[in-house]
């Protein structure tokens with residue numbers, strides 16, 4: 336039976352769904368601003384893309400008019416002069432030009448297609464570049480993840496992407512160029528006069544009548560896209576309104592695909608978490624859900640009305656052209672020319688209106704993209720040059736440092752003061768959640784302190800060039816990340832590397848035997864994703880590779896933040912002390928919630944609820960029977976009796 340708590344949660348979810356209200360469209364000014372920005376962004380990344388789109392679009396918009404013009408001349412000759420010589424020349428000219436134009440189109444299309452396929456990659460690159468250059472604090476923020484998720488959903492699912500602006504550009508350019516081409520071939524339809532002998536049909540010469548017909552054609556041309564745009568606006572106005580539904584759907588839809596989740600999904604039947612929502616007929620993607628209701632309702636009706644106006648246009652134009660031809664204003668050839676040109680023109684102008692409207696609707700999605708791309712980094716990047724000194728010449732000092740995570744009221748670290756002397760081996764111990772990793776994140780400037788300062792050789796670390804400061808740390812985090820590239824590239828974190836040095840580091844990290852068993856040695860890919868000969872390493876082997884990576888970097892500070900958490904306490908202690916022998920003069924910081932792993936260290940910092948409650952050597956700390964260290968040591972002693 337569902338308990339009250341789960342009822343509350345479902346209630347809240349529904350409430351959240353109903354609160355996700357539709358938005359107003361952006362103004363034309365904003366539409367223009369965002370569209371132009373998107374075009375400029377693509378141009379900055381790849382100027383050739385816009386050049387080829389411009390050329391191809393203008394060219395393909397104009398060529399149909401050449402065919403229309405020549406075909407009309409042939410029909411004119413057939414129904415008028417019937418001169419075989421002229422007819423042959425016209426047919427040959429038409430065929431020759433058609434072949435040439437089509438060849439140029441096909442040749443250009445190759446480049447156009449290549450650039451078009453590249454667009455998807457380009458959009459991802461723009462987003463990835465932004466993420467990679469963001470402050471770590473921002474990347475770690477759930478609100479930023481939400482924004483990113485929303486962008487991903489729109490750009491992959493509904494095509495509401497940044498790159499769609501290129502499509503709008505093509506369509507608008509094509510519409511404007513066709514307008515000129517079409518206008519030049521159809522203007523005489525309205526200016527040519529019906530002969531006086533046509534009796535009542537001379538009314539067709541009346542300028543008022545011509546204005547009326549042109550007005551009617553423009554109105555009908557405008558009305559079809561008007562309704563299509565109205566349909567499209569329904570989706571734009573609801574941008575972001577179905578976020579929760581989309582998220583639940585992607586959670587459910589991809590549960591089975593993600594291999595690292597597959598075990599838990601099966602054992603805990605995690606799909607049941609979305610069960611209620613999936614069965615709810617009003618859920619986002621269900622028969623009475625938002626999308627279905629809109630598609631059956633206003634969206635469907637707008638499309639139906641739009642299609643009627645397209646037919647009305649064709650009717651009016653046929654009536655007008657045929658009446659003038661009947662009355663003797665022009666011959667059969669011109670009938671073909673006018674009907675083909677005006678139909679094409681109307682189609683293009685109609686698309687132009689439609690695309691302009693859609694571009695306005697789409698601006699909402701462009702804004703979402705730019706809201707993300709405009710997120711500003713707030714961490715000082717620093718400009719002071721950090722000279723590379725000898726390993727033993729660095730000192731770090733925490734001066735009354737306190738910290739709370741952005742957006743959180745709760746302090747995770749409180750009044751931390753300490754000094755690391757170069758070459759020291761330091762342990763940071765304490766229970767899970769006591770603030771050990773946060774302490775390291777501050778040290779490596781992934782976050783800046785909320786209060787207090789951290790000094791490197793007496794200078795606030797915020798003053799140093801950020802990248803140079805990062806370069807003095809070699810860290811293996813608990814959830815360290817290796818890439819799918821080769822073993823050597825992973826250790827060196829570079830494409831080109833010193834093979835002998837990589838092998839030496841792997842050997843020191845205890846990977847020697849495994850390295851010898853690999854036929855491709857350091858050229859072995861660490862997954863089958865990039866090479867069929869790739870090898871999947873075990874958890875322990877990956878740890879050794881990560882340790883080798885810290886040795887290769889040869890930074891003066893080495894930090895191990897429980898990368899061995901999956902091992903048993905004794906194995907972890909062995910790795911830590913063996914690693915300690917390798918780091919020689921460097922300053923090494925070992926983090927663990929298992930005290931036995933770090934007993935060899937000169938200085939042990941005991942963290943408890945965000946404060947350093949004790950520090951000293953193992954022997955002195957364990958003797959203080961009232962201290963936290965003593966309490967933890969004896970609580971954990973069962974795991975390493977005999978060590």
Ligand code: ADP
Pocket residue numbers: 475740743747765766767768769770771772773774
């Ligand atoms: P430890 O490494 O000792 O296990 P952490 O430094 O990871 O502890 O975490 C200390 C506290 O900070 C915990 O209460 C944890 O929930 C909180 N915390 C960790 N990361 C974040 C974060 N990104 N945002 C908010 N709170 C966090």
